[in-house]
Amino acid sequence: xxxxxxxxxxxxxxxxxxxxxxxxxxxxxxxxxxxxxxxxxxxxxxxxxxxxxxxxxxxxxxxxxxxxxxxxxxxxxxxxxxxxxxxxxxxxxxxxxxxxxxxxxxxxxxxxxxxxxxxxxxxxxxxxxxxxxxxxxxxxxxxxxxxxxxxxxxxxxxxxxxxxxxxxxxxxxxxxxxxxxxxxxxxxxxxxxxxxxxxxxxxxxxxxxxxxxxxxxxxxxxxxxxxxxxxxxxxxxxxxxxxxxxxxxxxxxxxxxxxxxxxxxxxxxxxxxxxxxxxxxxxxxxxxxxxxxxxxxxxxxxxxxxxxxxxxxxxxxxxxxxxxxxxxxxxxxxxxxxxxxxxxxxxxxxxxxxxxxxxxx
Numbered sequence: 454x455x456x457x458x459x460x461x462x463x464x465x466x467x468x469x470x471x472x473x474x475x476x477x478x479x480x481x482x483x484x485x486x487x488x489x490x491x492x493x494x495x496x497x498x499x500x501x502x503x504x505x506x507x508x509x510x511x512x513x514x515x516x517x518x519x520x521x522x523x524x525x526x527x528x529x530x531x532x533x534x535x536x537x538x539x540x541x542x543x544x545x546x547x548x549x550x551x552x553x554x555x556x557x558x559x560x561x562x563x564x565x566x567x568x569x570x571x572x573x574x575x576x577x578x579x580x581x582x583x584x585x586x587x588x589x590x591x592x593x594x595x596x597x598x599x600x601x602x603x604x605x606x607x608x609x610x611x612x613x614x615x616x617x618x619x620x621x622x623x624x625x626x627x628x629x630x631x632x633x634x635x636x637x638x639x640x641x642x643x644x645x646x647x648x649x650x651x652x653x654x655x656x657x658x659x660x661x662x663x664x665x666x667x668x669x670x671x672x673x674x675x676x677x678x679x680x681x682x683x684x685x686x687x688x689x690x691x692x693x694x695x696x697x698x699x700x701x702x703x704x705x706x707x708x709x710x711x712x713x714x715x716x717x718x719x720x721x722x723x724x725x726x727x728x729x730x731x732x733x734x735x736x737x738x739x740x741x742x743x744x745x746x747x748x749x750x751x752x753x754x755x756x757x758x759x760x761x762x763x764x765x766x767x768x769x770x771x772x773x774x775x776x777x778x779x780x781x782x783x784x785x786x787x788x789x790x791x792x793x794x795x796x797x798x799x800x801x802x803x804x805x806x807x808x809x810x811x812x813x814x
Contacts, residue, residue, distance in 0.1 A: 476538050480509040480523065483546040492525040492547070493750060493761055496535075502752070504762050504787045523547065526708045526718045526750075529681070556677045564673035564687060569663060571709050572656045575716045576615045579654055580757045585609040586790040589809065593631075594781035601631040605809045606789075609650050610796050618654040622646055622804040623796065629809070645807045649786075653760050658747055659719065662689050662705055670702065677711075685711045691724050701742060702727040715758060720748040737774050744768035744781070754791070762787045 480489040488509030495502050498519030503511045515535055524530045528547035537543075560567065586608050593601035605627030613619040652658065662671050674688045689705035703721040710717055723745045734741055746766040752759060768781040 474514065475512060476515050476535060476543070477510065477512045477541065478521075478538060478543045478545055480505050480511070480525075481544055481546050482528075483548045489525060489528065489547060491748070491750070491762070491764070492523055492528070493752065495522040495524070495752070495754075497522065500754075501790055502761055502788055526684075550678050550681065556679065558675045558677050558685060560675065563668075564675050565662075565668050567675070568659070568673070568687060568689075568707065571707070571714060571716055572659060572663065574714045575751075575758075576655060578713075578715050578758050579615070579618075579751075580759050580793055581614070581618065581654070582610070582612045582795055583757075583759060583791065583793045584796055585611065585650075585759065585788045588787045588789050590783075590785045591809070592781075592783040594783075596779050599631070601629070603627060603629040603809045607646070607804070607809075608796060610798075611650065611654070612795075618651045620647070620650045621798070623798055623802055624804045624809070627809045646809070647805065647807070649763075650760070653749055653763060656716065656719065658721065658749075659705070659707070661703070671705075683710055683712050684717065685709055691727050693726060700727065701731050703745070703747075710753070713753065715753065716751060717753075718748070718750050720746075722746045735772060737772055739772050740769040741772070742767065742769040752791075757791065757793060759791050760786075760788055 478494070480492050481487065482489055488505075488507065490505055490507050490509065492505040492509070492511075493502060494505065494511045494513070496513060496515060496519050498517065499515070501513065503513055505511050519535045520532050521535055521538075522530065522532050523545060525547060527549060529550050531545065531547060533545060586606065588604070588606055590604040591602065592599060606625040608623040608625065610621040610623070611618060612621075661667065662673075670692060671689050672692055674690075676686045676688065678684050678686070685708070687705075687707040687709065689707070691702040691704070702724050704724045705719070705721045707716060708718040709715060723742070728743070744766060745768075746764065748762075748764045750761045750763075752761045763786040764784070766781070766783045768779070771778045771780055
């Protein structure tokens with residue numbers, strides 16, 4: 454009996470050990486075998502969120518067993534058990550649902566009005582007060598060469614109401630690499646951290662297609678997924694009329710939960726048609742934008758609804774007196790942990806500068 458007890462203890466202990474430590478997964482398309490970027494990996498036990506990189510990789514620490522949810526707007530969601538991740542690099546294949554996006558939804562209410570209603574309801578449903586622990590990365594590129602990089606771990610304390618979101622930032626750690634050339638003005642060194650979360654929570658980047666005359670400037674189409682009847686996709690594209698030489702417009706894609714009436718994902722990029730129509734600026738100090746990409750992902754977890762990740766990229770050619778300078782900035786946010794409890798902090802600890810570049814080491 455004693456030997457059996459010892460043997461059982463060893464088996465249980467080995468099982469627990471096998472579930473502890475570092476886990477690594479690679480997400481791939483089931484048909485093409487290509488890596489999947491920007492997939493959300495949520496560990497239920499620790500309530501931690503991760504985002505797959507360009508190689509489809511995600512690595513995290515885990516003590517004990519847990520279910521792990523993998524979601525992506527273009528793929529069928531899956532849930533795996535951590536005990537099944539026994540290899541050094543565990544490959545998980547996701548089935549694409551893009552081909553299922555073939556049904557155009559006919560509604561009595563115009564899509565433009567549906568979008569306005571979605572934004573209003575999403576703003577109201579976002580969980581505030583709340584705190585987001587966010588990992589941030591920023592890359593700076595000049596004339597094709599990377600010249601600056603910073604990253605850091607920040608805590609955003611969100612408060613206010615749906616008409617006036619506010620945030621305080623507490624920086625846990627940050628680091629910077631590279632030297633920024635003096636000829637590059639401060640306005641391109643990242644985004645204003647004190648405004649960025651409010652913009653995400655107010656869906657400010659959808660303003661161009663929420664204006665009163667948006668129905669004349671854009672076409673709105675709603676489609677549905679056959680594999681996920683809860684989600685719809687709204688595609689908003691510029692019309693080929695009423696475009697002038699300086700009218701730079703984006704293509705928008707809004708994925709939303711049609712049952713809960715909330716936005717799950719927003720993405721946009723400069724419309725190729727619009728870009729080809731814009732006249733190049735030649736005045737000194739002007740900027741000719743050639744790339745602009747934006748993407749935010751939101752998550753619902755029981756009664757909570759919050760930002761999971763964001764990506765912003767901009768590329769432009771600046772006209773200087775004797776030359777042209779090509780500049781690119783990329784900024785990424787990933788919410789690694791969410792809580793609806795407030796932080797305890799002193800006002801002197803609040804970070805009030807525009808970017809982590811200004812943070813003293």
